[in-house]
Amino acid sequence: MKSKKPLHLIGRTDIIDLPELGLHNVDAKIDTGAYTSSIHCSRIKRKKDTNGTEFVTFTIPGSKLHEKGLKHFKVHDFEERNIRSSNGEIQKRYIVKTQIVLFGRKIRAEFSLADRSSMKFPVLLGRKLLQNRFIVDVSKKNLSYLEKKKK
Numbered sequence: 001m002k003s004k005k006p007l008h009l010i011g012r013t014d015i016i017d018l019p020e021l022g023l024h025n026v027d028a029k030i031d032t033g034a035y036t037s038s039i040h041c042s043r044i045k046r047k048k049d050t051n052g053t054e055f056v057t058f059t060i061p062g063s064k065l066h067e068k069g070l071k072h073f074k075v076h077d078f079e080e081r082n083i084r085s086s087n088g089e090i091q092k093r094y095i096v097k098t099q100i101v102l103f104g105r106k107i108r109a110e111f112s113l114a115d116r117s118s119m120k121f122p123v124l125l126g127r128k129l130l131q132n133r134f135i136v137d138v139s140k141k142n143l144s145y146l147e148k149k150k151k
Contacts, residue, residue, distance in 0.1 A: 004132070005133075007132070007133065007134055007135045008102075008103050008133060008134050008135070009134070009135050009137055009140070009143060010030055010102070010130070010134040010135070010136055010137070010140075010143055010144065011030065011136070011137055011138070011139075011140030011141040011142060011143050012029070012030055012136070012137075012138045012139075012140070012141055013027065013028065013029055013030060013121070013141045013142060014028050014030065014102065014125075014141070014142050014143065014144045014145055015027060015028070015142055015144070015145035016028045016100055016101065016102060016123065016125075016144065016145075017100070017101040018039070018098055018099065018100055018101075018123075019099055019101060019106075020098045020099045021039075021060065021071070021073065021098055022071060023060070023071075025145070026122060026123055027120075027121050027122060027123065028121055028122075028123040028124065028125050029119075029120070029121035029123070029124050029125070030125050030130070030134075030136055031124050031125065031126055032126075032127055032130065032136055034086075034124055034126035034127065035126050035127050035128055036081075036083055036095070036110060036111075036112050036126050036128055037109055037110065037111045037112070037123070037124060037125050037126045037128065037129050038083075038093075038111055038112040038113070038114045038116065038123070038124045038126070039060070039111045039112075039113065039114070039116075039122065039123050039124075040060070040061065040114065040115065040116035040117065040119070040122035040123070041058040041059060041060055041113040041114065041115070042058070042059050042060075042061055042115060042117070043057070043058060043059040044056065044057075044058040044094060044113050045057050045058070046080075046094070053076065054076075055074055055075060055076045055078070056074075056075050056078045056094045056096070056113070057072065057073065057074050057075075058072075058073050058075075058094075058113050059071065059072050059073070060073070061117075075096050077096070077097065078094050078095060078096050079094070079095045080092055080093070080094055080095070081093060081095055081112070083112050083114075085114075091114075093112040093113060093114060094112070094113045095110050095111065095112050095113075096110070096111055096113065097109065097110050097111075098111060100125075100129070102134075102144045103143075103144045103147055104147070104148070104151075107129065107133070109128075109129045110128065110129075111123075
């Protein structure tokens, strides 16, 4: 029988890296009430190229997320799903996969593309990412980032 990896302790917030998106030191909220993780995006559009292949384009606004202002993305590998938002309404959202770095570990994770401009944190980490990897201690914060700074 294969032994399970020990669970890592994570706090209520952290500062993460999303290297495939060129994003570093991004504020993230740990949310055990959310199933899917999400990232703040704008100008989210589904399009087709000249040969009919569908893709999604989106922009990640500057501010604290990216040092060089607006960052534009084009993703061919995506899904569309119904996601229940924090206010309880069902929204159709695009889901993309990208790498997240927590505690020095690279984890492939799904993120819904959402307008989080009214939220305090541009990234939300949900249960699907946390499950079988982390235990949440709400009295702590930024544990991964503090570990990263020590190295």
